[in-house]
Amino acid sequence: xxxxxxxxxxxxxxxxxxxxxxxxxxxxxxxxxxxxxxxxxxxxxxxxxxxxxxxxxxxxxxxxxxxxxxxxxxxxxxxxxxxxxxxxxxxxxxxxxxxxxxxxxxxxxxxxxxxxxxxxxxxxxxxxxxxxxxxxxxxxxxxxxxxxxxxxxxxxxxxxxxxxxxxxxxxxxxxxxxxxxxxxxxxxxxxxxxxxxxxxxxxxxxxxxxxxxxxxxxxxxxxxxxxxxxxxxxxxxxxxxx
Amino acid sequence: xxxxxxxxxxxxxxxxxxxxxxxxxxxxxxxxxxxxxxxxxxxxxxxxxxxxxxxxxxxxxxxxxxxxxxxxxxxxxxxxxxxxxxxxxxxxxxxxxxxxxxxxxxxxxxxxxxxxxxxxxxxxxxxxxxxxxxxxxxxxxxxxxxxxxxxxxxxxxxxxxxxxxxxxxxxxxxxxxxxxxxxxxxxxxxxxxxxxxxxxxxxxxxxxxxxxxxxxxxxxxxxxxxxxxxxxxxxxxxxxxxxxxxxxxxxxxxxxxxxxxxxxxxxxxxxxxxxxxxxxxxxxxxxxxxxxxxxxxxxxxxxxxxxxxxxxxxxxxxxxxxxxxxxxxxxxxxxxxxxxxxxxxxxxxxxxxxxxxxxxxxxxxxxxxxxxxxxxxxxxxxxxxxxxxxxxxxxxxxxxxxxxxxxxxxxxxxxxxxxxxxxxxxxxxxxxxxxxxxxxxxxxxxxxxxxxxxxxxxxxxxxxxxxxxxxxxxxxxxxxxxxxxxxxxxxxxxxxxxxxxxxxxxxxxxxxxxxxxxxxxxxxxxxxxxxxxxxxxxxxxxxxxxxxxxxxxxxxxxxxxxxxxxxxxxxxxxxxxxxxxxx
Numbered sequence: 001x002x003x004x005x006x007x008x009x010x011x012x013x014x015x016x017x018x019x020x021x022x023x024x025x026x027x028x029x030x031x032x033x034x035x036x037x038x039x040x041x042x043x044x045x046x047x048x049x050x051x052x053x054x055x056x057x058x059x060x061x062x063x064x065x066x067x068x069x070x071x072x073x074x075x076x077x078x079x080x081x082x083x084x085x086x087x088x089x090x091x092x093x094x095x096x097x098x099x100x101x102x103x104x105x106x107x108x109x110x111x112x113x114x115x116x117x118x119x120x121x122x123x124x125x126x127x128x129x130x131x132x133x134x135x136x137x138x139x140x141x142x143x144x145x146x147x148x149x150x151x152x153x154x155x156x157x158x159x160x161x162x163x164x165x166x167x168x169x170x171x172x173x174x175x176x177x178x179x180x181x182x183x184x185x186x187x188x189x190x191x192x193x194x195x196x197x198x199x200x201x202x203x204x205x206x207x208x209x210x211x212x213x214x215x216x217x218x219x220x221x222x223x224x225x226x227x228x229x230x231x232x233x234x235x236x237x238x239x240x241x242x
Numbered sequence: 243x244x245x246x247x248x249x250x251x252x253x254x255x256x257x258x259x260x261x262x263x264x265x266x267x268x269x270x271x272x273x274x275x276x277x278x279x280x281x282x283x284x285x286x287x288x289x290x291x292x293x294x295x296x297x298x299x300x301x302x303x304x305x306x307x308x309x310x311x312x313x314x315x316x317x318x319x320x321x322x323x324x325x326x327x328x329x330x331x332x333x334x335x336x337x338x339x340x341x342x343x344x345x346x347x348x349x350x351x352x353x354x355x356x357x358x359x360x361x362x363x364x365x366x367x368x369x370x371x372x373x374x375x376x377x378x379x380x381x382x383x384x385x386x387x388x389x390x391x392x393x394x395x396x397x398x399x400x401x402x403x404x405x406x407x408x409x410x411x412x413x414x415x416x417x418x419x420x421x422x423x424x425x426x427x428x429x430x431x432x433x434x435x436x437x438x439x440x441x442x443x444x445x446x447x448x449x450x451x452x453x454x455x456x457x458x459x460x461x462x463x464x465x466x467x468x469x470x471x472x473x474x475x476x477x478x479x480x481x482x483x484x485x486x487x488x489x490x491x492x493x494x495x496x497x498x499x500x501x502x503x504x505x506x507x508x509x510x511x512x513x514x515x516x517x518x519x520x521x522x523x524x525x526x527x528x529x530x531x532x533x534x535x536x537x538x539x540x541x542x543x544x545x546x547x548x549x550x551x552x553x554x555x556x557x558x559x560x561x562x563x564x565x566x567x568x569x570x571x572x573x574x575x576x577x578x579x580x581x582x583x584x585x586x587x588x589x590x591x592x593x594x595x596x597x598x599x600x601x602x603x604x605x606x607x608x609x610x611x612x613x614x615x616x617x618x619x620x621x622x623x624x625x626x627x628x629x630x631x632x633x634x635x636x637x638x639x640x641x642x643x644x645x646x647x648x649x650x651x652x653x654x655x656x657x658x659x660x661x662x663x664x665x666x667x668x669x670x671x672x673x674x675x676x677x678x679x680x681x682x683x684x685x686x687x688x689x690x691x692x693x694x695x696x697x698x699x700x701x702x703x704x705x706x707x708x709x710x711x712x713x714x715x716x717x718x719x720x721x722x723x724x725x726x727x728x729x730x731x732x733x734x735x736x737x738x739x740x741x742x743x744x745x746x747x748x749x750x751x752x753x754x755x756x757x758x759x760x761x762x763x764x765x766x767x768x769x770x771x772x773x774x775x776x777x778x779x780x781x782x783x784x785x786x787x788x789x790x791x792x793x794x795x796x797x798x799x800x801x802x803x804x805x806x807x808x809x810x811x812x813x814x815x816x817x818x819x820x821x822x823x824x825x
């Protein structure tokens with residue numbers, strides 16, 4: 001069976017000559033469909049760089065990235081954008097909601113980009129927000145939401161198109177303990193539904209919820225550890241009831 | 243402390259080279275236009291004075307019905323010098339298209355006061371004719387050519403023996419009828435009825451300031467309409483009247499240009515302070531008071547303003563003689579640069595005021611924030627509730643346009659200022675089109691009282707205005723890219739293609755240009771009608787055809803889209819990961 005995502009000999013160097021810094025060096029990583037993988041390591045170890053390269057947000061200096069059996073690191077920017085909108089979802093540490101749009105409109109955006117009609121996209125966005133427990137905040141601007149609420153909206157945006165893979169860069173990193181717990185619960189629920197997750201994190205609770213933990217140091221993968229299957233959870237929403 | 247503040251103000255100027263250069267160029271353009279207007283006025287009067295001196299001009303030029311009346315004026319109080327009375331009559335000049343009235347003076351020798359100054363050939367008509375220079379130019383006659391004069395005494399074909407100027411004669415055809423000199427015998431032959439002659443008496447007085455009083459005493463007691471007297475001031479005003487349309491148009495364009503430039507400078511300076519949000523936080527963190535932080539920014543802006551004013555003064559002073567040349571046809575030599583240092587101060591005032599005031603307002607607002615808030619992003623947020631945003635939500639806009647328009651609406655002040663700047667630039671274009679239409683509508687062969695230099699001046703100013711507007715648009719678009727870098731990263735991450743990202747930046751500018759283009763049409767027509775009325779135009783002015791006017795919004799949108807496409811392409815090239823600062 002083909003892996004969902006595969007990195008082969010992935011490297012990324014910033015700068016040139018004596019100022020060159022190898023942020024990532026010869027990393028091999030395979031993510032199977034339905035897997036929940038946590039990437040851990042100290043700050044500056046290359047976690048974010050790895051996620052950027054796997055998501056096509058940055059170009060590797062060397063190595064290959066394969067998604068569902070197709071090499072993607074050589075795709076054009078346009079092809080990568082189309083790939084991201086249909087097959088990948090992102091959750092960032094600082095939420096990165098578009099400040100000029102309401103919560104619902106932020107969730108609608110990937111749906112519209114994927115070709116949904118405006119009315120259908122609006123309906124789906126509101127349902128996903130309701131499933132994540134923030135239906136009453138659908139018309140709120142991001143600045144009117146708490147950190148936890150903003151991250152729920154970001155999660156809804158990432159999940160709205162039912163992507164093959166959701167990548168998260170410290171998704172609980174800027175939340176208080178209670179909000180982090182809530183967001184983690186939602187991530188676990190998505191995973192239980194079959195969603196593949198790849199999260200870079202410092203949070204031990206996030207790592208504990210994963211199927212596998214990849215540890216990095218100085219731009220290299222130093223350890224991989226498979227954990228016991230996660231406790232089954234009930235999915236709080238059905239992203240595509242039709 | 244002052245030294246420290248000054249050093250802080252200019253410490254990072256190299257890292258802001260583009261913004262700094264643009265600010266200097268734009269503020270310099272504003273200073274240059276102010277200097278230009280002031281210098282044109284000053285350089286215009288300079289050649290007239292030289293002409294007056296060379297002609298040994300009359301402080302009072304009287305026009306009376308008899309020789310005896312003219313000679314009696316020599317005894318007036320204050321008169322120190324006079325010439326023999328010069329007779330003149332109005333004759334008909336035969337041209338290819340018909341007849342033109344012509345004022346002809348009969349000379350028996352060069353007058354001691356107010357004598358014609360030869361610009362080609364001789365100023366002594368002898369048996370031929372000397373034409374006033376601007377008349378000769380309009381008629382296309384040179385020394386050696388022949389012309390035909392008709393008078394009650396018959397017809398006479400005369401050889402043009404020279405062209406000349408005098409300080410009291412305005413430029414033909416604005417000053418109509420034209421003027422010429424013939425020998426006294428020729429005048430007598432063409433108009434033998436000396437009772438119809440008029441007599442010019444050129445008087446010089448001991449104190450030129452009293453010329454008005456002397457002129458009054460010339461007219462006093464004479465039956466109304468029989469005697470006239472012109473002072474040297476009135477002669478100068480008449481001569482300089484040629485420059486009136488140029489100065490009016492120049493003033494209008496100066497106003498438009500100043501608004502456009504000041505709007506853009508305000509945007510750039512405000513954005514620069516916003517961009518330096520983190521620097522504000524750092525300065526406060528190391529102990530500077532809000533007032534001192536504001537001073538740092540104000541000092542930098544004032545410094546740029548001083549450089550810009552100096553640059554503008556040099557450019558304005560150098561350009562003024564070229565523009566003022568239009569009025570020199572009836573005068574000796576061309577205008578020379580006045581380069582009055584007072585103009586430097588007059589131009590520097592508004593430029594510095596705009597720079598300092600916009601910086602002070604922007605910096606003061608930012609320095610009131612807490613250090614922590616200042617250290618975080620200072621990006622403006624959209625209003626909580628907005629009718630415009632609500633309207634945008636209802637419109638079936640494409641994703642790129644939707645995202646772009648919302649980002650634009652978050653900075654409404656800038657939006658309004660930019661619309662005003664583009665509208666005014668478009669209005670200047672409508673003005674030029676209407677002026678060209680009016681010139682084209684003129685019957686073929688009919689001499690125009692519009693200075694020949696006016697169209698060229700208008701097109702040159704239009705080009706300058708357009709260049710400034712487009713440069714400003716590129717600057718504001720680059721600013722938008724920088725301000726929205728993180729947002730653009732998010733959009734890329736969510737799945738917008740590079741083309742969609744570029745469209746999200748360009749399309750709102752296009753919409754704005756469309757609105758501004760539509761507004762510019764009535765605005766330009768109003769400006770044109772106002773200038774037409776003020777410059778003494780009669781009836782309804784001819785305006786550009788509607789087909790041309792409809793093109794204005796289209797061309798505006800096209801130019802704005804082209805100008806903003808370059809910064810938009812820059813935005814698509816920046817890696818999403820860097821924009822998101824995921825590292």
